[in-house]
Amino acid sequence: MAAKRYTSMAYASADEMTFGVSKYPVKAGLDLEIGAGYTIPEINYAPRPEAGASKEKLVKEYERITTDIMERMVQVGFPAVILETEHVQQMSNNPSWGAEVAHAQKTIMEEYHDEYGIKCALRHTIGDIRENRDFLQLRGDKYSVFLEAFEECAKAGADLLAVESMGGKEVFDYAVLRNDIAGMLYSIGCLGSIDMELIWSDIAAIAKKTGTIASGDTDCAQANTAMFIGGGLLNKNLAHTLAVLARAISAPRSLVAYECGAVGPGKDCGYENVVVKAITGMPMTQEGKTSTCAHSDVMGNLIMQCCDCWSNESVEYHGEFGGTTVQCWSETLAYDCALMNTALETKNDKILRDLLMLSDRYRDPQSYVLAYDNAYKVGQAIVKDGDNIYLRAKNAAVECCNIVEEGAAGKLELSRFEAKALADAKAALEALPDDMDKFMDDCLTKYKSEVKVFLPENYGL
Amino acid sequence: MLDFTEASLKKILTRYNVALEKAMTPEEAAEEIYPKDELIYPIAKAIFEGEEDDVIEGLQAAIDAGKDPIALIDDALMVGMGVVTRLYDEGIIFLPNVMMSADAMLDGIEFCKEHSETAPVTKGTVVCHVAEGDVHDIGKNIVTALLRANGYNVVDLGRDVPVDEVLKAVAANNPIMVTGTALMTTTMYAFKEVNDKLLEKGYKIPFACGGGAVNQDFVSQYALGIYGEEAADAPKIADAIVAGTTDIAALRNMFHKH
Numbered sequence: 001m002a003a004k005r006y007t008s009m010a011y012a013s014a015d016e017m018t019f020g021v022s023k024y025p026v027k028a029g030l031d032l033e034i035g036a037g038y039t040i041p042e043i044n045y046a047p048r049p050e051a052g053a054s055k056e057k058l059v060k061e062y063e064r065i066t067t068d069i070m071e072r073m074v075q076v077g078f079p080a081v082i083l084e085t086e087h088v089q090q091m092s093n094n095p096s097w098g099a100e101v102a103h104a105q106k107t108i109m110e111e112y113h114d115e116y117g118i119k120c121a122l123r124h125t126i127g128d129i130r131e132n133r134d135f136l137q138l139r140g141d142k143y144s145v146f147l148e149a150f151e152e153c154a155k156a157g158a159d160l161l162a163v164e165s166m167g168g169k170e171v172f173d174y175a176v177l178r179n180d181i182a183g184m185l186y187s188i189g190c191l192g193s194i195d196m197e198l199i200w201s202d203i204a205a206i207a208k209k210t211g212t213i214a215s216g217d218t219d220c221a222q223a224n225t226a227m228f229i230g231g232g233l234l235n236k237n238l239a240h241t242l243a244v245l246a247r248a249i250s251a252p253r254s255l256v257a258y259e260c261g262a263v264g265p266g267k268d269c270g271y272e273n274v275v276v277k278a279i280t281g282m283p284m285t286q287e288g289k290t291s292t293c294a295h296s297d298v299m300g301n302l303i304m305q306c307c308d309c310w311s312n313e314s315v316e317y318h319g320e321f322g323g324t325t326v327q328c329w330s331e332t333l334a335y336d337c338a339l340m341n342t343a344l345e346t347k348n349d350k351i352l353r354d355l356l357m358l359s360d361r362y363r364d365p366q367s368y369v370l371a372y373d374n375a376y377k378v379g380q381a382i383v384k385d386g387d388n389i390y391l392r393a394k395n396a397a398v399e400c401c402n403i404v405e406e407g408a409a410g411k412l413e414l415s416r417f418e419a420k421a422l423a424d425a426k427a428a429l430e431a432l433p434d435d436m437d438k439f440m441d442d443c444l445t446k447y448k449s450e451v452k453v454f455l456p457e458n459y460g461l
Numbered sequence: 462m463l464d465f466t467e468a469s470l471k472k473i474l475t476r477y478n479v480a481l482e483k484a485m486t487p488e489e490a491a492e493e494i495y496p497k498d499e500l501i502y503p504i505a506k507a508i509f510e511g512e513e514d515d516v517i518e519g520l521q522a523a524i525d526a527g528k529d530p531i532a533l534i535d536d537a538l539m540v541g542m543g544v545v546t547r548l549y550d551e552g553i554i555f556l557p558n559v560m561m562s563a564d565a566m567l568d569g570i571e572f573c574k575e576h577s578e579t580a581p582v583t584k585g586t587v588v589c590h591v592a593e594g595d596v597h598d599i600g601k602n603i604v605t606a607l608l609r610a611n612g613y614n615v616v617d618l619g620r621d622v623p624v625d626e627v628l629k630a631v632a633a634n635n636p637i638m639v640t641g642t643a644l645m646t647t648t649m650y651a652f653k654e655v656n657d658k659l660l661e662k663g664y665k666i667p668f669a670c671g672g673g674a675v676n677q678d679f680v681s682q683y684a685l686g687i688y689g690e691e692a693a694d695a696p697k698i699a700d701a702i703v704a705g706t707t708d709i710a711a712l713r714n715m716f717h718k719h
Binding site for chain 1: 556564679
């Protein structure tokens with residue numbers, strides 16, 4: 001299907017948004033309704049390194065993981081859970097492996113659902129395997145294997161289909177290490193969006209055919225790369241003001257999935273999901289303080305503010321004092337959800353939302369922009385030119401600069417370095433043309449010459 | 462909407478990067494340590510600023526004035542890069558500045574080579590790769606840039622590199638060190654195979670590993686493994702090796718932080 005662009009906001013104001021409630025709840029899996037008035041823990045895990053040696057070992061590993069989680073949820077009395085299996089490459093390169101894992105997991109989940117009535121769903125996140133050793137190969141031979149992995153997993157038991165797609169990453173990796181804001185805009189906002197439209201039209205068709213849910217995509221490959229390179233306050237690898245610009249630009253890119261038929265819940269590591277929720281009204285998974293097992297961030301509480309599902313990003317399966325890692329982390333997630341759900345039931349949700357948001361609001365420019373009121377403004381800038389993938393990404397970046405500047409005039413402290421990086425980026429943005437064709441032509445010439453691994457044919461250019 | 466007072470905010474968080482920021486700007490700090498030679502100064506400054514064209518212009522002027530092109534690599538380009546890496550290590554400039562300077566330096570080295578019959582001498586060769594099955598290479602790209610910036614010859618094998626290809630590169634290039642990066646837990650297992658085959662062939666060279674899911678405990682499981690938490694550790698490990706510390710236990714003692 002052609003992308004149906006968003007040109008207006010789903011919510012009339014930022015204050016309408018809260019956790020556990022979305023405009024368009026999604027029914028999925030075994031009696032689950034997502035974004036329908038309660039939050040749901042979504043546990044994510046990785047097999048131990050040696051488990052990838054064979055299909056049998058891998059399936060067995062996921063059976064252990066699934067049983068451990070379901071058992072712990074029942075033992076502590078939690079009413080609902082989502083399991084997210086992010087494919088290791090063997091499972092997507094060999095769709096039958098992914099399908100066998102999905103089948104094994106779903107069988108166990110059905111047993112628990114039958115016996116205890118626990119509501120649950122299984123998300124499979126297919127690996128973006130569309131590359132060879134030297135280049136991205138987004139439209140080449142691997143594309144059919146990629147789609148086959150979605151279909152086989154859907155048929156075998158996966159309820160929610162997702163991916164963290166890589167379109168634009170080859171240019172982004174070059175640009176982000178050179179403070180190149182135009183390159184970031186081109187890679188995420190344009191190349192990423194072009195690729196998203198291709199794949200999400202096909203994934204949505206597979207979901208429709210198999211009776212499953214096309215859930216969503218995150219800009220992990222780019223905006224999270226910027227966030228990770230940016231690191232903590234003392235790291236010297238990337239100004240956090242540039243990391244948040246990558247994040248703002250990623251929102252219109254991740255939006256494309258929903259414009260092509262995805263319905264949520266958006267995937268956990270999309271910190272841009274709060275903007276996407278404001279625009280689409282669809283439920284979103286987020287991760288923050290409970291994903292410290294996978295990575296650090298500077299907005300662990302804040303990012304919980306409007307989540308519908310609450311995730312840990314990923315944890316390697318092994319033993320801890322309190323059980324296996326998946327048991328410990330799923331229990332932690334579920335307790336957080338119990339608190340949010342208590343706030344919802346007692347009508348204290350907006351108070352808790354604001355406490356979560358405020359505790360990190362001024363911690364960093366990244367958290368400042370993603371505070372729900374500011375995220376809403378980024379969303380408004382996007383839908384203003386919603387029909388033009390370049391202009392809306394540029395608008396998001398400019399609005400992000402304005403928000404940080406306004407914040408810095410108040411209680412948001414910036415280092416001199418962060419302020420200079422922001423000023424340089426804003427000047428670079430102001431120098432860009434308004435005409436998308438000109439921007440695309442200029443960038444094509446520049447990055448074909450400077451980035452050896454950039455193949456325009458990957459994007460039909 | 463809830464908000465803090467200035468006083469209450471300070472009880473909740475501290476932006477240490479703002480609180481501890483150095484008074485001197487990067488440009489002022491660089492100016493203090495540029496070489497004073499009037500032919501070398503503009504080259505070093507152009508390296509710091511990441512301006513390739515100015516680097517070439519400065520080199521041409523120095524060659525025209527009688528400087529040896531190959532000597533200029535050490536005497537001008539590496540000196541300029543030294544300013545950059547020193548300020549990066551001191552936390553005064555950020556990684557993108559180093560990357561842009563490294564691009565300019567590499568252009569300068571190529572220019573010097575084109576104007577000379579002799580080959581430049583480097584501090585040593587390092588073989589770099591991303592684990593087999595893993596295509597995430599931004600970490601490796603940072604490592605190779607930082608190694609080159611510090612005067613090392615890098616044999617960059619790229620990403621998703623078969624174990625045997627690493628072995629062949631070691632046999633062909635006699636490196637002082639091998640680096641391996643990986644993002645995923647399932648691919649980092651290939652490091653053990655690299656380690657075992659290196660030992661099998663009698664190569665007892667340090668194998669510095671890092672990246673996404675890689676941690677010190679994992680790297681410590683194989684005999685040649687040295688864990689690098691940051692990409693910037695790679696040139697420091699190489700420097701330690703060049704300075705004479707080749708024993709794995711001693712290197713671990715220096716670089717394992719946990």
